[in-house]
Amino acid sequence: MSNELERLERLEHLAEALKDGFLGTDVIKAKSFVLTRPDGRVGAEFSCEEGQVTLQQRDEQGTTRLALGVSSSGMPQILLTDTEGNVRLSVQLGPKNTPAIQLMDRQGQMRLNIMVAADDTPAITLFDSGGAPRAMFMVDEQGKPVISSRDA
Protein backbone atom coordinates (compact mmCIF):
# COMPACT_ATOMS: atom_id res chain seq x y z
CA MET A 1 0.00 0.00 0.00
CA SER A 2 2.82 2.42 0.83
CA ASN A 3 4.28 1.65 -2.59
CA GLU A 4 0.97 2.57 -4.20
CA LEU A 5 0.90 5.81 -2.23
CA GLU A 6 4.41 6.71 -3.36
CA ARG A 7 3.45 6.07 -6.96
CA LEU A 8 0.34 8.16 -6.51
CA GLU A 9 2.32 11.03 -5.05
CA ARG A 10 4.79 10.92 -7.91
CA LEU A 11 1.94 11.03 -10.40
CA GLU A 12 0.31 13.89 -8.53
CA HIS A 13 3.55 15.87 -8.61
CA LEU A 14 3.89 15.18 -12.32
CA ALA A 15 0.30 16.19 -12.99
CA GLU A 16 0.78 19.39 -11.00
CA ALA A 17 3.93 20.26 -12.94
CA LEU A 18 2.16 19.66 -16.24
CA LYS A 19 -0.80 21.69 -15.09
CA ASP A 20 1.49 24.61 -14.23
CA GLY A 21 3.14 24.28 -17.61
CA PHE A 22 0.16 23.80 -19.89
CA LEU A 23 -3.29 23.37 -18.45
CA GLY A 24 -5.14 26.62 -17.97
CA THR A 25 -2.40 28.78 -19.48
CA ASP A 26 -3.30 31.23 -22.23
CA VAL A 27 0.09 31.26 -23.95
CA ILE A 28 2.55 28.52 -24.79
CA LYS A 29 5.97 29.82 -25.83
CA ALA A 30 8.69 27.89 -27.63
CA LYS A 31 11.31 28.30 -30.35
CA SER A 32 9.64 25.59 -32.37
CA PHE A 33 6.31 23.79 -32.60
CA VAL A 34 6.09 20.63 -34.67
CA LEU A 35 2.78 19.05 -35.70
CA THR A 36 3.02 15.36 -36.49
CA ARG A 37 0.76 13.08 -38.47
CA PRO A 38 -0.77 10.02 -36.80
CA ASP A 39 2.20 7.94 -38.01
CA GLY A 40 4.69 10.34 -36.42
CA ARG A 41 5.89 12.06 -39.59
CA VAL A 42 6.20 15.83 -39.51
CA GLY A 43 3.20 17.58 -41.04
CA ALA A 44 3.96 21.17 -40.16
CA GLU A 45 6.58 23.18 -38.35
CA PHE A 46 6.28 26.60 -36.78
CA SER A 47 9.69 27.83 -35.78
CA CYS A 48 12.26 30.59 -35.43
CA GLU A 49 15.82 29.82 -36.50
CA GLU A 50 18.68 32.23 -37.15
CA GLY A 51 16.36 35.20 -37.00
CA GLN A 52 13.95 33.79 -39.58
CA VAL A 53 10.49 32.80 -38.49
CA THR A 54 8.59 30.30 -40.66
CA LEU A 55 5.45 28.23 -40.79
CA GLN A 56 5.97 25.27 -43.11
CA GLN A 57 3.46 22.65 -44.15
CA ARG A 58 4.50 19.37 -45.74
CA ASP A 59 2.62 16.91 -47.94
CA GLU A 60 2.28 13.16 -47.42
CA GLN A 61 5.73 12.64 -48.99
CA GLY A 62 7.38 15.05 -46.60
CA THR A 63 7.95 17.78 -49.21
CA THR A 64 7.38 21.30 -47.98
CA ARG A 65 4.49 22.64 -50.07
CA LEU A 66 3.62 25.86 -48.28
CA ALA A 67 5.88 28.19 -46.36
CA LEU A 68 5.03 31.48 -44.73
CA GLY A 69 7.82 33.43 -43.19
CA VAL A 70 9.60 36.61 -42.33
CA SER A 71 13.27 36.68 -43.30
CA SER A 72 16.04 37.79 -40.96
CA SER A 73 15.93 41.15 -42.77
CA GLY A 74 12.24 41.52 -41.90
CA MET A 75 10.74 40.79 -45.33
CA PRO A 76 7.55 38.71 -45.33
CA GLN A 77 7.17 35.95 -47.92
CA ILE A 78 4.76 33.18 -48.90
CA LEU A 79 6.01 30.30 -51.04
CA LEU A 80 4.00 27.55 -52.75
CA THR A 81 6.02 24.55 -53.86
CA ASP A 82 5.21 21.76 -56.33
CA THR A 83 5.48 18.03 -55.64
CA GLU A 84 9.13 18.08 -56.80
CA GLY A 85 10.01 20.71 -54.21
CA ASN A 86 10.33 23.58 -56.72
CA VAL A 87 8.93 26.95 -55.72
CA ARG A 88 6.19 27.78 -58.25
CA LEU A 89 4.52 30.78 -56.67
CA SER A 90 6.01 33.46 -54.48
CA VAL A 91 4.24 36.35 -52.78
CA GLN A 92 6.63 38.73 -51.08
CA LEU A 93 7.86 42.16 -50.14
CA GLY A 94 11.26 42.83 -51.69
CA PRO A 95 14.26 44.56 -50.11
CA LYS A 96 12.88 48.03 -50.98
CA ASN A 97 9.41 47.21 -49.68
CA THR A 98 8.29 46.35 -53.20
CA PRO A 99 5.27 44.03 -53.18
CA ALA A 100 5.48 41.29 -55.79
CA ILE A 101 3.82 38.08 -56.94
CA GLN A 102 5.94 35.75 -59.06
CA LEU A 103 4.95 32.57 -60.89
CA MET A 104 7.67 30.13 -61.92
CA ASP A 105 7.72 27.30 -64.48
CA ARG A 106 8.77 23.73 -63.72
CA GLN A 107 12.42 24.63 -64.28
CA GLY A 108 12.25 27.36 -61.68
CA GLN A 109 12.32 30.14 -64.28
CA MET A 110 10.14 33.12 -63.44
CA ARG A 111 7.49 33.47 -66.19
CA LEU A 112 5.14 36.04 -64.69
CA ASN A 113 5.96 38.92 -62.37
CA ILE A 114 3.34 41.23 -60.88
CA MET A 115 4.83 44.03 -58.84
CA VAL A 116 4.86 47.62 -57.68
CA ALA A 117 8.44 48.86 -58.13
CA ALA A 118 10.46 50.97 -55.72
CA ASP A 119 9.31 54.13 -57.58
CA ASP A 120 5.69 52.96 -57.06
CA THR A 121 5.09 52.14 -60.73
CA PRO A 122 2.88 49.05 -61.12
CA ALA A 123 3.83 46.49 -63.76
CA ILE A 124 2.97 43.03 -64.99
CA THR A 125 5.72 41.32 -66.96
CA LEU A 126 5.64 38.02 -68.85
CA PHE A 127 8.91 36.21 -69.54
CA ASP A 128 9.86 33.53 -72.05
CA SER A 129 11.44 30.23 -71.04
CA GLY A 130 14.90 31.81 -71.25
CA GLY A 131 14.02 34.49 -68.73
CA ALA A 132 13.74 37.35 -71.23
CA PRO A 133 10.84 39.79 -70.68
CA ARG A 134 8.51 39.58 -73.71
CA ALA A 135 5.36 41.43 -72.71
CA MET A 136 4.61 44.18 -70.22
CA PHE A 137 1.50 45.93 -68.93
CA MET A 138 2.23 48.95 -66.73
CA VAL A 139 1.61 52.55 -65.71
CA ASP A 140 4.80 54.65 -65.89
CA GLU A 141 6.00 57.37 -63.51
CA GLN A 142 3.97 60.02 -65.37
CA GLY A 143 0.79 57.98 -64.93
CA LYS A 144 0.83 56.87 -68.58
CA PRO A 145 -0.49 53.36 -69.25
CA VAL A 146 1.82 51.25 -71.41
CA ILE A 147 1.42 47.88 -73.09
CA SER A 148 4.54 46.59 -74.79
CA SER A 149 5.80 43.40 -76.35
CA ARG A 150 9.26 42.36 -77.51
CA ASP A 151 10.46 39.88 -80.07
CA ALA A 152 12.96 37.20 -79.21
Next chain:
Amino acid sequence: MSTDTSQRLDALEAAFAALSKDSLFDIGAMLLEVVDDNGTSRAQLSGTGLLLFDEDGKPALIAGANNGAAHMTLSNDEPRLVIESSVNDCPRIQLMGARGIPRLDAAVDPRGSPSLGVLDASGRGQAALLVNPRGDGRIFINEGGK
Protein backbone atom coordinates in the same frame (compact mmCIF):
# COMPACT_ATOMS: atom_id res chain seq x y z
CA MET B 1 -8.22 0.76 -1.65
CA SER B 2 -9.46 3.68 0.44
CA THR B 3 -11.96 6.27 -0.81
CA ASP B 4 -9.27 8.95 -0.61
CA THR B 5 -6.87 6.96 -2.79
CA SER B 6 -9.64 6.19 -5.25
CA GLN B 7 -10.51 9.89 -5.58
CA ARG B 8 -6.88 10.82 -6.12
CA LEU B 9 -6.59 8.19 -8.84
CA ASP B 10 -9.75 9.50 -10.50
CA ALA B 11 -8.32 13.00 -10.48
CA LEU B 12 -5.05 11.80 -12.00
CA GLU B 13 -6.85 9.88 -14.71
CA ALA B 14 -8.83 12.99 -15.62
CA ALA B 15 -5.69 15.14 -15.73
CA PHE B 16 -3.78 12.78 -17.98
CA ALA B 17 -6.80 12.23 -20.20
CA ALA B 18 -6.78 15.98 -20.85
CA LEU B 19 -3.10 15.83 -21.80
CA SER B 20 -3.70 13.09 -24.32
CA LYS B 21 -5.91 15.26 -26.48
CA ASP B 22 -4.84 15.69 -30.08
CA SER B 23 -4.02 19.37 -30.04
CA LEU B 24 -2.50 21.83 -27.63
CA PHE B 25 -5.56 24.03 -27.90
CA ASP B 26 -7.62 21.23 -26.40
CA ILE B 27 -5.65 21.48 -23.19
CA GLY B 28 -6.53 25.10 -22.70
CA ALA B 29 -3.93 27.21 -24.50
CA MET B 30 -5.32 30.08 -26.59
CA LEU B 31 -2.07 31.24 -28.13
CA LEU B 32 1.06 29.60 -29.47
CA GLU B 33 4.00 31.95 -29.50
CA VAL B 34 7.33 31.41 -31.26
CA VAL B 35 10.23 33.32 -29.74
CA ASP B 36 13.75 33.95 -31.04
CA ASP B 37 16.98 33.35 -29.11
CA ASN B 38 16.51 36.68 -27.32
CA GLY B 39 13.07 35.71 -26.14
CA THR B 40 11.43 38.21 -28.49
CA SER B 41 8.07 37.17 -29.89
CA ARG B 42 8.41 36.52 -33.64
CA ALA B 43 5.16 34.67 -34.34
CA GLN B 44 1.78 34.11 -32.77
CA LEU B 45 -0.83 31.58 -33.75
CA SER B 46 -4.26 31.84 -32.18
CA GLY B 47 -7.77 30.74 -32.95
CA THR B 48 -8.35 33.86 -35.02
CA GLY B 49 -5.17 34.13 -37.02
CA LEU B 50 -1.45 34.09 -37.56
CA LEU B 51 0.94 36.97 -36.94
CA LEU B 52 4.61 37.03 -37.96
CA PHE B 53 6.82 39.85 -36.73
CA ASP B 54 10.06 41.32 -38.04
CA GLU B 55 13.07 41.74 -35.77
CA ASP B 56 11.78 45.15 -34.63
CA GLY B 57 8.57 43.57 -33.45
CA LYS B 58 6.43 45.10 -36.22
CA PRO B 59 3.84 42.86 -37.88
CA ALA B 60 5.14 41.75 -41.30
CA LEU B 61 2.60 39.07 -42.16
CA ILE B 62 -0.96 38.87 -40.89
CA ALA B 63 -3.32 36.09 -41.84
CA GLY B 64 -6.73 35.30 -40.49
CA ALA B 65 -10.29 34.33 -41.10
CA ASN B 66 -13.52 35.77 -39.82
CA ASN B 67 -17.13 36.16 -40.96
CA GLY B 68 -16.57 33.54 -43.61
CA ALA B 69 -13.71 35.41 -45.29
CA ALA B 70 -9.97 34.85 -45.22
CA HIS B 71 -7.33 37.54 -45.56
CA MET B 72 -3.59 37.89 -45.62
CA THR B 73 -1.55 41.09 -45.50
CA LEU B 74 2.18 41.62 -46.07
CA SER B 75 3.38 44.82 -44.50
CA ASN B 76 6.40 46.94 -43.91
CA ASP B 77 5.20 49.77 -41.68
CA GLU B 78 2.09 49.88 -43.88
CA PRO B 79 0.18 47.24 -45.87
CA ARG B 80 1.85 46.60 -49.24
CA LEU B 81 0.16 43.42 -50.43
CA VAL B 82 -3.31 42.21 -49.48
CA ILE B 83 -4.98 38.94 -50.43
CA GLU B 84 -8.57 38.41 -49.41
CA SER B 85 -11.66 36.37 -50.08
CA SER B 86 -14.52 38.72 -49.34
CA VAL B 87 -17.83 37.73 -47.78
CA ASN B 88 -19.30 37.97 -51.31
CA ASP B 89 -16.90 35.26 -52.41
CA CYS B 90 -14.89 37.67 -54.56
CA PRO B 91 -11.20 36.84 -54.28
CA ARG B 92 -8.94 39.88 -54.59
CA ILE B 93 -5.25 40.71 -54.60
CA GLN B 94 -4.02 44.27 -54.23
CA LEU B 95 -0.45 45.57 -54.41
CA MET B 96 0.07 48.95 -52.83
CA GLY B 97 2.57 51.73 -53.38
CA ALA B 98 3.45 54.46 -50.89
CA ARG B 99 0.77 55.60 -48.44
CA GLY B 100 -1.14 52.40 -49.01
CA ILE B 101 -2.55 53.45 -52.39
CA PRO B 102 -3.41 50.38 -54.50
CA ARG B 103 -1.42 50.31 -57.78
CA LEU B 104 -2.36 46.83 -58.98
CA ASP B 105 -5.74 45.28 -58.35
CA ALA B 106 -6.70 41.76 -59.44
CA ALA B 107 -10.16 40.44 -58.63
CA VAL B 108 -13.00 38.19 -59.66
CA ASP B 109 -16.35 39.94 -59.24
CA PRO B 110 -19.58 38.31 -57.96
CA ARG B 111 -20.58 37.44 -61.56
CA GLY B 112 -17.33 35.54 -62.03
CA SER B 113 -15.63 38.08 -64.28
CA PRO B 114 -11.88 38.40 -63.72
CA SER B 115 -10.16 41.77 -64.00
CA LEU B 116 -6.73 43.22 -63.55
CA GLY B 117 -6.40 46.96 -63.06
CA VAL B 118 -3.27 49.10 -63.13
CA LEU B 119 -3.62 52.38 -61.24
CA ASP B 120 -1.67 55.61 -61.09
CA ALA B 121 -0.20 57.27 -57.98
CA SER B 122 -3.52 58.82 -57.02
CA GLY B 123 -5.30 55.50 -57.25
CA ARG B 124 -7.07 56.18 -60.57
CA GLY B 125 -7.41 53.25 -62.92
CA GLN B 126 -5.25 53.81 -66.02
CA ALA B 127 -5.39 50.41 -67.66
CA ALA B 128 -7.40 47.26 -67.25
CA LEU B 129 -7.43 43.76 -68.61
CA LEU B 130 -10.66 41.85 -68.09
CA VAL B 131 -13.18 39.31 -69.29
CA ASN B 132 -16.71 40.67 -69.11
CA PRO B 133 -19.76 38.61 -68.00
CA ARG B 134 -20.45 37.71 -71.66
CA GLY B 135 -17.03 36.13 -71.90
CA ASP B 136 -15.44 38.84 -74.07
CA GLY B 137 -11.81 39.74 -73.38
CA ARG B 138 -11.14 43.47 -73.12
CA ILE B 139 -8.16 45.77 -72.66
CA PHE B 140 -8.88 49.34 -71.56
CA ILE B 141 -6.35 52.16 -71.66
CA ASN B 142 -7.14 55.46 -69.96
CA GLU B 143 -5.25 58.26 -71.73
CA GLY B 144 -6.01 61.79 -70.55
CA GLY B 145 -9.05 60.66 -68.66
CA LYS B 146 -10.66 58.96 -71.71
